Amino acid sequence: MVLTLNVAVLLAIIIFLRVRRRVQARSRADQWLTVAIVMVFGLLIAPTDFGQGVLNAVAQAAQGISEAGSP
Template sequence: MELTINVAVLLAVVIVLRLRRRTEARSRKDEKLTVAIVLVFGILIAPTAFGRSILDVIGEITQGITGS
């Protein structure tokens, strides 16, 4: 049996676990690491169909805001 782990799913779990901690308990290094992890997650999910659908929704929202 072969077990494969999707890196984007693994990073999503890490992000959720890191963001559940209290804000007061975080140092600057910890916050920078969280930002770096989120950026890598965004880069990994962007070319997927889910990432494209998020981009389409955000594009529609921004067009609605700029049109009003």
């Protein structure tokens, strides 16, 4: 589990640096690489307590929005 968290932190830093770059300078392959890195990051963070907390928060927010929109 410790190794997973370290890799997840490294990927979070890489994602942050890639997203900060200018959008106009990106090629399609560069965009797909960013998507792949984000997906791997999501898979690494999902089984952790933090990932479960984020999942629960998003689920509650989505439920609240859907209940607010229904008559």
